[in-house]
Amino acid sequence: MWDKNWRENLWSQIGQPWDVLVMGGGITGAGILREAARMKLRVLLVEQRDFAWGTSSRSSKLVHGGLRYLATGQVGVTLTSVRERENLIEDGPGLIDPLGFLVATHKGDRPGRFTYGAGLAVYDLMALQWSHRYYSAEEFRLLMPYISRENLRGGFRYEDAQTDDARLVLRVIQEAVADGGAAINYVSADELLLEEGQVVGARLCDQVSGQTAEVRARVIINATGAFADGLRGQVGAAARIRPLRGSHLVFPAWRLPLAQAVSFLHPLDRRPVFAFPWEGVTLVGTTDVDHDAPLRDEPGITPEEVAYLMAAVAYQFPARALTLDDVIATYAGVRPVIGTGKADPSKESREHVVWQENGLLTVTGGKLTTFRSIALDALKSVRDRLPEVAAVTDKVPVLNAVDVELPGNLDELTRRRLLGRYGAAAPALVSAAQPGELDVIPGTVTLWAELRWAARAEGVVHLDDLLLRRVRLGLLLPDGGESLLPRIRTICQSELGWDDRQWEAEAAAYLALRRARYSLPERDRIPDWNAILRAAAEKPRASKEHRSRTRLVVFLALLVIVLLLWRRSRRSPEML
Ligand SMILES: Cc1cc2nc3c(=O)[nH]c(=O)nc-3n(C[C@H](O)[C@H](O)[C@H](O)COP(=O)(O)OP(=O)(O)OC[C@H]3O[C@@H](n4cnc5c(N)ncnc54)[C@H](O)[C@@H]3O)c2cc1C
The missing domain is CATH 3.50.50.60 (FAD/NAD(P)-binding domain)
Incomplete structure (x- = not known):
């Protein structure tokens, strides 16, 4: 194209x-x-x-209803999101796929089992399904072997979805x-x-x-x-606009192996945070802090955010004993949130x-x-x-149906991945592959052929377009793919039409960007998260007032859903 x-x-x-x-x-x-x-x-x-x-390209890559928004009373956002999640899962298999989420409940947790159960019931009702279930502590540990056992009561499993943003x-x-x-x-x-x-x-x-x-x-x-x-x-x-930054840490899956996502409350501020499998690595996020740096500069994680996320994994997965040496990449994005001056950014x-x-x-x-x-x-x-335009309708698929055959003998997962990510272009991608290029790039689920195709036909102008957004090697490989650059060059340089000088300048710029914005900040500036956790353990838990507020929100959400479902059933099917 x-x-x-x-x-x-x-x-x-x-x-x-x-x-x-x-x-x-x-x-x-x-x-x-x-x-x-x-x-x-x-x-x-x-x-x-x-x-x-x-x-x-810097989100948590979740296609989700936003259970956390329910807790802050944003019922409208959750309802629309749940509906859109269902549409996207149906229209984009291989690009948007269901993902199980686990939420542990601990003795003394606020919100606890009742509130989570009620919230998840509301969440499921919005999608007209019943996918959540409660597991005892023993069962839950089978689903999530590395989770902290301290005060573990059990936990819920529910379903959302994820994508490559x-x-x-x-x-x-x-x-x-x-x-x-x-x-x-x-x-x-x-x-x-x-x-x-x-x-x-x-x-x-x-x-x-x-x-x-x-x-x-x-x-x-x-x-x-x-x-x-x-x-x-x-x-x-x-x-x-109140720009709010959210950052993530990327771990290799073998250091933090997860079959599904885990959502838990951060021990420092009780905000929900996640750890989840994505493209063969494990992502941990996210933060929610005011972003004061110039927007034209690529955002990057700060030392304080690293400590906050490391504290989260140390608290939830102590058995993994994760250290900074385990972090293979980082990334940060800026939320375009409408500011109302709330002291806590997460309340916007x-x-x-x-x-x-x-x-x-x-x-x-x-x-x-x-x-x-x-x-x-x-x-x-x-x-x-635009008076000539026909009525605006959401009664058509979000993504086109991809009804094409792929040449060769690809396994089902690869076939699904290529059809989802490349849509109607998937057959051309496979046909363009040279011998060996339908193999995966070591340590990832990306095919070498994806690089050739992106370089040839996906509007790449700079090398970081290719390695950070068309494919995600910059996030998935410990060195951002530096050691693979010679082979990447063999495949991509002529497709991109670059001479040697241009390739070398692009490679140097990409590696500098990767080091500055997608790696850890200087180690000696990162606060000691274990000390922070110890200090926090001495503080009292959430107040009674907070607990009753959360219950009230869940109750009101149920009421609103019933009203909205009733209203929707009375609305004309064609017009929005
Ligand atoms: C950390 C984090 C995690 C998130 N996780 C999720 C999630 O899991 N699920 C979810 O649904 N949502 C998530 N979100 C929210 C979601 O990512 C954003 O709402 C969404 O990506 C915003 O898209 P956008 O197109 O409005 O903005 P952007 O993606 O920022 O696009 C705006 C574009 O405009 C360009 N631009 C700026 N000025 C100009 C100009 N003058 N001329 C031309 N171009 C210009 C910019 O370069 C930019 O590319 C997350 C957000 C963050 C920050």
Whole structure:
């Protein structure tokens, strides 16, 4: 789809009038592009860096209803998320797959078994299923052998799902482009064009060639995530975004082997944190702290966040005796949360917003999981400017059905993975593979052939696009894949059309970025988490007031669900 000259070709036509201009190539922009293309609108998406460069490649990779949002009373977010999770599991096997979650309950835990049980019942009811179950301590230890035995009472198992976030963005963009949409990376929207005080377009800059162009569209959409206030400021709107950073540690699966995800309350602040298997490694996350660094710089984990996450694993998996030497990679992302000044960042709402300001439509906040519902909300709000568009509907699959045969004798897991991640392009990927390239890259579940295909046909501009987002070797391998670079070069350099000098410059830039932002900070700056845990153990547990508040939220959530289900059953099936 994206052959060698695709950027130049698209740039040469960029000045044409568009129906919709979407600024931002994360999951929000991708979702809007997809739905607008489905409606046969002339739609262009521009992304200042790489597709999914922002938060959408740095999430926890869960497609989930957000049990934790239920606890903070965000019932609407949970209900929409559960519905979208079910749609995505159905439409994207191999890209979005169910994942079991375990939640342990301990003696004296608040919330305890009753509250969790009630919360999970609500959660399941929202999906019209009953997937959760309680296990005794002995049974629970069979499901999770390394969990701390101290005060263990038992625990629940329930179901959510997970994905590869960057590949989800790519697949959505690719399906939109196949449907007539246009998308280009490394093109920034620098300045909004205003006529009579209304936004009518944007001045774009190609970050590769340095060329600029003025683009006009009937609808201008700001889907720049945590950056949204930058463009809003150009129409005089006051800043509303509170950038909150969330970071993760990556462990090799053999050091922290998990068959399913584990969710538990962090011993320091009782926030839910997770450890879960993903792409052959184990991820531990996440934090939720104010992010004060400039947004244009890649975010990275801080020493304090490392200590916080190490404290979580030391508390929950003491038998594994994990140390910093076990960490193979780190990553951090910035949540585009709408700030209301709450002292505790985790109490800020995760609901998305759609704002219209002087003709600029800003869509931000929300979650990866709910991207399609966010996109439809955005397009619904501008129907007066696109009167020819048919009704906005969610009664079509989010992702296209992939009904293709793959050549060769691939095992079922590989077949499913390729169809999910590459959609309709999967057969071409397999056909392009050279001898030996359908083998997995050691220590991962990624095929060598995925590298060749991404280099050839997936809009790679820099090496970090390839190694951090098209495939995820930068997160999955201890050295970010440095020792494999000679073989990667043999496969990819000519596909990318780079000469030796360009390859070497790209490799050096990638390794420097990997060290600076995807590795641990200097060890001597990381606080001693064991000392922090000891100090915390002396503090009293959650107050009675907190307990009764949580129960009240669960009760209210049940009430709201019943009302919403009743309302939905009375709504016309076609229109949103
Ligand atoms: C740590 C963490 C964990 C999370 N975990 C989950 C999870 O498990 N499940 C879930 O559902 N959600 C999760 N989320 C939330 C989810 O990841 C985000 O809500 C979502 O990715 C936001 O997507 P976005 O497209 O709005 O923003 P982004 O992905 O940040 O995309 C915005 C893009 O706009 C580009 N841009 C900025 N300015 C310009 C400009 N002037 N011109 C052109 N382009 C521009 C940026 O480069 C960026 O790529 C998590 C978030 C974080 C931080």
